Amino acid sequence: MKALVKTQPTRGAELLDIDIPQVGPTDLLVKVQAAAICGTDNHIYSWDPWAESRLTLPMVFGHEFAGEVVEAGASIAGYAVGDMVAGETHIPCLQCYQCRTGRQHTCENMRIIGVHTDGAFAEYAILPQSCAWKLAPGTDPALGAIMEPIGVACNGLFKDRIDGLSVAIIGCGPIGIFGGQLAQAAGARHVTMTDVNPYRLDLARRVLPEATVLHAANDDVLQAVLDGTEGRGVDVAIELSGSQAGTAQAFDILAKGGRVSLVGLPSNPITLEMTSAIIYREAVVYGSTGRLMWDTWYKVDALIRSGRFDPMPVITHTFPLASFDEALQLTLSANAGKVILLP
Amino acid sequence: MKALVKTQPTRGAELLDIDIPQVGPTDLLVKVQAAAICGTDNHIYSWDPWAESRLTLPMVFGHEFAGEVVEAGASIAGYAVGDMVAGETHIPCLQCYQCRTGRQHTCENMRIIGVHTDGAFAEYAILPQSCAWKLAPGTDPALGAIMEPIGVACNGLFKDRIDGLSVAIIGCGPIGIFGGQLAQAAGARHVTMTDVNPYRLDLARRVLPEATVLHAANDDVLQAVLDGTEGRGVDVAIELSGSQAGTAQAFDILAKGGRVSLVGLPSNPITLEMTSAIIYREAVVYGSTGRLMWDTWYKVDALIRSGRFDPMPVITHTFPLASFDEALQLTLSANAGKVILLP
């Protein structure tokens, strides 16, 4: 089969012909119908320290995907050839304290598809049953492929309730826009979105016409938030930039008693005036990673079914797998929403 | 001033000329601009056992209202003549354990406007500061008057989160329809509404075209719910009928782990098979009365501001105060949504 393989510890990747992977007793073999590019894939393609410290080469990468089951391992129950599935990225051990108390997504022995095991930028991919989400027949494979990143937004946003609350999203990449849409679907009083990238600000304005979309540095975000909240600040801030400025701003604009979800991964340490940012404000800060298995997936599915959340406009580009260089350079430039590869 | 007074322990009421009430040090005097009819007012008008056990006559009744402050007591801070306000019905003592732990609405020494103190079916009404909610200038007085019953729906619905959940509302009176609207605004996956009254079923269908509106007895509600929830049942049921059949149905259609809010007040004891209805199902049951002061009011306000919740279509009739007999007989017939009296 064709597969995009990271073979060398340098920038780039190679489209190779390799064997279709062997199915273990608890695995599904999936014919990949759509795969989406994640920031993690950009780390791997660029080969930065994040990737270098995690991957053992060669490795097929890509982990946001959907497709059709073409083979099921001997011990599989509940899935059959012909089923359409999407993939959860985190492979849980199912034995540790985290896995046994509803937190498989923070498994003590976590492996990640496309990082620790061969992934989905390929014609076929292995999906352990513990990572399989069954899709309704006829689901658009591209929608299936983006349920995983929608879940990242969903997990960060719904640490607690949203109904009637003011929400700020710091970062207008795909996860930020999904977050803004989910907040509106769940009855947020108002959504404020910030970024510094003109393409992403423009995309946010088009997808979320009801939201207030501001340039994080050039606009007076604090004043705009105070004006829209009787001077109180937002109840919820979702930090997706991973930057010092974005993190500080998330607290600056926060109401007393408000909450911040930290989702974007900072490459560097972050410095905060804890007394004013968090303590006197009695802020609540949630680290957020991955998706609750499977509460988050059910919630994403339910909000799509509600008719109040349509993530498809966030997909801005679709490429054949052979155009992977173009697709990955586009996502690295940040001048794109969600980008789909078709094997 | 003109006031609708319950003078005799029999059906009916009298529109009398009485003195404008005296303002105490922590009271506001409000010129009533709109008042809405509540089921409680029907009890009082009809003089049933509920009313007989609570009222000392004569009493001006009516308690859902909005208007303009025309006089403020000597110790009042934060309110001024000319402010527009809506009235919370429950007068808390502010000293008891309930009041001092965020539960003024279940005060140990509760008094109720229009039941224990003169109410708002009058040209002027006393509003204690502890019951005053300031409205934005220019608010439609009818909207101000219905914030209190919207709050009843809001308190019952938002005992926990709604986003992505399946909701059933047992009873399509005004509170039920508000509840269905609030659930949709807060991202419910789907809303099912039931009643047995044709007028109310029709009103629900008009106001909530996305909901499934069913006759509680003639339609197969359980099957419809199971069909719409992959066989699981609804996650949330709001019981507003106060009836044996409605309460039993709320549990019959409930998913394992789901929740029921009991809001409608049964006149008679209710009998349940606890083992199947609640225990094996691990259902959670919430008694719900009144509104959290003031969390519920802020939430109602915020959901109106979100643009996703418009309660005004639930108001079906408006009468001058002098037509009180016609208005109260209409609400007693249940062939109405919310009915407004204009003093």
Add this chain to the structure above:
Amino acid sequence: MKALVKTQPTRGAELLDIDIPQVGPTDLLVKVQAAAICGTDNHIYSWDPWAESRLTLPMVFGHEFAGEVVEAGASIAGYAVGDMVAGETHIPCLQCYQCRTGRQHTCENMRIIGVHTDGAFAEYAILPQSCAWKLAPGTDPALGAIMEPIGVACNGLFKDRIDGLSVAIIGCGPIGIFGGQLAQAAGARHVTMTDVNPYRLDLARRVLPEATVLHAANDDVLQAVLDGTEGRGVDVAIELSGSQAGTAQAFDILAKGGRVSLVGLPSNPITLEMTSAIIYREAVVYGSTGRLMWDTWYKVDALIRSGRFDPMPVITHTFPLASFDEALQLTLSANAGKVILLP
């Protein structure tokens, strides 16, 4: 091996020689070192309608047990021969919505050890890996055997926090006494225990000298509770009697905003004045069954490790398996705490 088998649809059971069960790929074979008698076993022994509607005979019964792993199925990971384990009774399907959202104990396709599959009143028992709890080496097998019923108390009690709250336990059987102990260990302000059985009242007084132990019918429970709570009522009531009187009393003595966990299984419908019992009181009612897998087990283990909870005094009798008739008649009489059988 020796096993206690229910062979006939009549009162009683037979101690037979049967084959040691075969181990499936995800099963452990456990040499049973201690088994405890549950109320369910009394239903089966007596052959009442509960048992008749559930069991297909013949069936080895008994499900509260601990022992040593003597064989592990081919697909087992994380358990080895020689490990000491306790058994969770509920066998989850691991595929349904309940199982995939942290609620395996209310699995849509639940099977129960000793009811739907052969149980633990035997020298050897099959324990599916999905039901295995590893015990520390050297744990007293009797302690391991009672972790399951301790978990029933734990699940009912800890639906929400206990610290600083007044707790009433309606029923002084073993689960009630465990509940009282757990409440004290978790910082309850005070614990009130009620029952009508003199043996159980006496046992409660001995095990819980700090608690107030009252006869549910002969003592003025309401007055005692009001006296001890500044007239407010208890914050938490745990209903274990399954009776009309006990359920009504749980609400009568409840503070506004308090919570009731319904754990005892009523054989008959229960009738309540919902308006006063639940709605005006804004009570919260939790159905409670089984144990959260595995949060409850970890909590029981942690509270034992804390040194503040010692359940062993609740074990009042120990019999060899051959004396099963004596043991089951004793538990049926209710003149016992927890009773252990040694195969």
Add this chain to the structure above:
Amino acid sequence: MKALVKTQPTRGAELLDIDIPQVGPTDLLVKVQAAAICGTDNHIYSWDPWAESRLTLPMVFGHEFAGEVVEAGASIAGYAVGDMVAGETHIPCLQCYQCRTGRQHTCENMRIIGVHTDGAFAEYAILPQSCAWKLAPGTDPALGAIMEPIGVACNGLFKDRIDGLSVAIIGCGPIGIFGGQLAQAAGARHVTMTDVNPYRLDLARRVLPEATVLHAANDDVLQAVLDGTEGRGVDVAIELSGSQAGTAQAFDILAKGGRVSLVGLPSNPITLEMTSAIIYREAVVYGSTGRLMWDTWYKVDALIRSGRFDPMPVITHTFPLASFDEALQLTLSANAGKVILLP
């Protein structure tokens, strides 16, 4: 009356004869029977930047106190001359969003006794009714005086449940020791306490013999925590040091999914590796200040009544008010537990 007055913007204070304060309509006049020294008082006595930016001199300071009501303002209800009361430090406006949604302790218009209004290191002090907590007759005034700082520990600790959880307290000052005691009373699995001050480590060991008390720098705290938690880390960390090292350690020793309460006020910005400290760990961080009014007070009271929490051994010294210099220098040295002044 005698009062300790901060008159000059320099280190020190003066014991002066001043007028007994005038009682406003909603005030109580309290004859102070005991007052405790808080870190805030050390800031004021030392006149550091924290104090300089907040106080307008002259000011009577001291705010942790208890005493007898000797006069009640004209509008006071529920308190009478002869009542014994303790003082809450935070004076809420009762009008803002925070005050009206159960968060008076983070009032938008907060004033603080002993900082913005004359305090309690005096023979008499004004206590607004909104800050009065009634004590049972016969309460030890010293116990009444320390309920406020116990409440600081209580608010930080009980952001969520404690039962069965592993707890670390970073800082063995009085609030830390109260926190360790409260955690044990509420069923913590185990408590680890750290500090660098020998006096405080010794005091912690004496008051909390069941806890593990470690030197934060010289002992291997991480290893000790991992050894005691099957390698997982603590579930709850309470940060009281306000230091970079203490804050970093709170996260280093934290389990995945664990929580940190930030209570100690850092004078300088804190730098954290957010990705590892909070995000991948899915930690929850709570800013914590003051006490919930009045949930925290009720909880402190209830835990004292439970018999499982005795804070009196944390009081190590008592001085007459005239020895204020000695007392404040002692608390500045940190070689003391809680120190009481007797006017």
